[in-house]
Amino acid sequence: MAFAVGDRARVRLSSAALSDSKVQPQPPRIGVVTRVVGGPPDVIDLVFEDGKVLNIAATFLDEVRDAQAATITAFQGRVAVGTRASAQFSQALRGNVIDLYGIDPGGAGAFTDFVLIKPKTGPWYEVAATAAVVIGDR
Amino acid sequence: MAVSDIVSPRIAPVVPSVIQPQPTHYGVITAEAAGPPLTRSVLWDTGVASTLTADALADFNLDVIEDADTAVIDAWLGKVAIKIAPGGATSTDSAGGTSREFTGTVYAVYMRTPIQSAPGSGNNYLVLQIAPGLFIEGRVTEFALVTDQ
Numbered sequence: 001m002a003f004a005v006g007d008r009a010r011v012r013l014s015s016a017a018l019s020d021s022k023v024q025p026q027p028p029r030i031g032v033v034t035r036v037v038g039g040p041p042d043v044i045d046l047v048f049e050d051g052k053v054l055n056i057a058a059t060f061l062d063e064v065r066d067a068q069a070a071t072i073t074a075f076q077g078r079v080a081v082g083t084r085a086s087a088q089f090s091q092a093l094r095g096n097v098i099d100l101y102g103i104d105p106g107g108a109g110a111f112t113d114f115v116l117i118k119p120k121t122g123p124w125y126e127v128a129a130t131a132a133v134v135i136g137d138r
Numbered sequence: 139m140a141v142s143d144i145v146s147p148r149i150a151p152v153v154p155s156v157i158q159p160q161p162t163h164y165g166v167i168t169a170e171a172a173g174p175p176l177t178r179s180v181l182w183d184t185g186v187a188s189t190l191t192a193d194a195l196a197d198f199n200l201d202v203i204e205d206a207d208t209a210v211i212d213a214w215l216g217k218v219a220i221k222i223a224p225g226g227a228t229s230t231d232s233a234g235g236t237s238r239e240f241t242g243t244v245y246a247v248y249m250r251t252p253i254q255s256a257p258g259s260g261n262n263y264l265v266l267q268i269a270p271g272l273f274i275e276g277r278v279t280e281f282a283l284v285t286d287q
Contacts, residue, residue: 013142015144018203018248020205024265031185060142064274082216083216086216090216093216109240123245128222
């Protein structure tokens with residue numbers, strides 16, 4: 001699915017060599033597409049939430065869209081934590097679910113839902129919705 | 139190293155690391171040219187796009203960010219850790235006496251490979267944040283897990 005004006009996007013920080021590990025920008029930054037010049041590759045004008053403006057090939061952006069309804073229902077307004085190898089992260093990483101979104105690297109058309117979590121005194125971190133669990137008593 | 143690789147400047151010395159970017163930043167290589175001089179265009183996580191120049195590949199002082207070993211990610215991601223004192227761990231203190239105020243949560247684990255080196259030949263790194271909000275990045279071997287947290 002190609003980018004369109006009004007779509008949300010962010011810098012693509014995954015690669016063929018970086019697909020299991022993740023880098024976690026502090027804080028994460030998302031922008032909105034203001035112009036698309038057809039390619040290939042399409043060239044995107046993007047304005048970030050802090051006002052920075054970017055002109056870049058779509059290849060180097062992730063498309064950001066609404067998460068699926070089931071993800072929103074499960075996580076919005078809840079406290080959650082990430083998991084790895086079937087174990088929850090440390091309690092210190094339990095935090096408020098700030099954002100829910102679907103990510104499509106490069107705008108190719110395959111989205112994965114992610115949960116952005118912010119512990120009270122911890123870092124911003126994003127995990128796939130399938131790797132996050134709601135903390136039931138909070 | 140190729141276009142679309144993820145990179146990060148090598149700001150902190152290897153060991154002992156006493157310089158800590160707050161926080162560490164990452165970018166994606168969007169273009170390269172042989173020059174001379176060599177150039178690499180990078181789009182950073184801050185939304186800034188810049189072009190770096192160097193006379194040799196190693197001179198960029200960039201590390202390519204790759205997947206850490208799976209076992210390393212499993213062992214460290216989401217855990218609580220503390221940096222080991224320069225004198226090393228002791229039998230009674232795995233952190234060798236490092237102040238417990240440096241205990242933090244590990245939120246990223248990856249491999250840093252110097253841009254001039256072969257893919258997959260780097261070292262495993264972790265990034266943690268301690269309670270006052272400070273970020274600490276270092277080689278996995280420089281840290282000890284804090285259990286039961």
